[in-house]
Amino acid sequence: xxxxxxxxxxxxxxxxxxxxxxxxxxxxxxxxxxxxxxxxxxxxxxxxxxxxxxxxxxxxxxxxxxxxxxxxxxxxxxxxxxxxxxxxxxxxxxxxxxxxxxxxxxxxx
Amino acid sequence: xxxxxxxxxxxxxxxxxxxxxxxxxxxxxxxxxxxxxxxxxxxxxxxxxxxxxxxxxxxxxxxxxxxxxxxxxxxxxxxxxxxxxxxxxxxxxxxxxxxxxxxxxxxxxxxxxxx
Numbered sequence: 001x002x003x004x005x006x007x008x009x010x011x012x013x014x015x016x017x018x019x020x021x022x023x024x025x026x027x028x029x030x031x032x033x034x035x036x037x038x039x040x041x042x043x044x045x046x047x048x049x050x051x052x053x054x055x056x057x058x059x060x061x062x063x064x065x066x067x068x069x070x071x072x073x074x075x076x077x078x079x080x081x082x083x084x085x086x087x088x089x090x091x092x093x094x095x096x097x098x099x100x101x102x103x104x105x106x107x108x109x
Numbered sequence: 110x111x112x113x114x115x116x117x118x119x120x121x122x123x124x125x126x127x128x129x130x131x132x133x134x135x136x137x138x139x140x141x142x143x144x145x146x147x148x149x150x151x152x153x154x155x156x157x158x159x160x161x162x163x164x165x166x167x168x169x170x171x172x173x174x175x176x177x178x179x180x181x182x183x184x185x186x187x188x189x190x191x192x193x194x195x196x197x198x199x200x201x202x203x204x205x206x207x208x209x210x211x212x213x214x215x216x217x218x219x220x221x222x223x224x
Contacts, residue, residue: 033212042113042199042215043152088151092211096165099151 004091004100011106018076020103022089025070029091032065034074037086037102046074046087081107115200115216123224124190130219132183132200141183142201142213143175152199158183159205190223197221 003025012018024032030051035043049056049063049072056063062075072089084107090097113134122128132141140159144152157165158177172194174186183200197220201213 031211035215040217040220042115042201042217043213045212045214048212086149096154096157097211097213102149102151104149 004089004098006087006089006100006103008101009104009106011108012079013108014079014081016079018074018079018083018105018107020074020076020087020089020105022072022074022100023070024072024089024091024098024100026091026093026098027067027070028093031092032063032072033090033092033097034061034063034072035088035090035099037088039085043088076105079105079107081109083107113200113202113214113216115198115219117219118217119220119222121222121224122187122190124192126190127186127188129187130185130198130200130221132185132216133181134202134214135181136202136214137180137204138202138214139180139205140203140211141177142203143183143185144199144201144215146197146199146218148197156185187221190221192223195221195223 005023033048034046036046037043060077064073086102088102089100116131143155146152154167155169156175161177172189176184197218199218200216203211203213
């Protein structure tokens with residue numbers, strides 16, 4: 001995970017927007033991914049973006065990609081308590097995923 | 110069926126034991142993966158099977174032995190493990206149909222404790 005960086009913690013109030021940031025290194029990644037991991041569970045694919053796109057919206061989720069700065073972000077609108085989890089971004093040089101260190105999102109009532 | 114099923118969910122074993130972790134998927138995926146995840150850390154790739162053949166072994170010690178009996182099943186055989194091998198072991202599968210878009214589907218993992 002040392003090639004893909006994320007801040008470790010984020011706390012938001014219920015109903016606010018959350019923005020989770022990620023910096024990656026491999027510009028050859030064709031796709032970039034966001035995974036969610038709840039306690040005691042595996043990773044769930046949330047969304048992904050093709051490297052030729054700047055933005056992708058999927059219901060409450062918005063992914064922004066700045067390819068020049070190798071910066072990826074995930075915005076969760078109207079954050080709910082069920083969104084509390086660890087969020088991993090991942091790049092895909094070749095066929096393998098390289099995960100970031102993960103951001104622990106805590107949603108406060 | 111869109112699930113990856115792993116058994117057992119929890120496993121406690123001694124350093125002299127032999128045990129196996131099992132993984133099953135019925136999505137027709139042709140790539141299957143084993144990952145190791147320590148608490149609060151990202152998953153680390155261990156093995157990849159493509160079309161039932163081992164294609165990647167990330168320098169994993171020989172006390173971990175993977176097996177892919179068919180396209181739906183993946184096993185991880187464990188022998189003479191060390192306490193530092195205690196971790197969450199995750200299985201994943203992917204379609205291998207979409208070029209470089211490797212969408213991985215994960216099981217919920219086996220929490221392994223080595224005493």
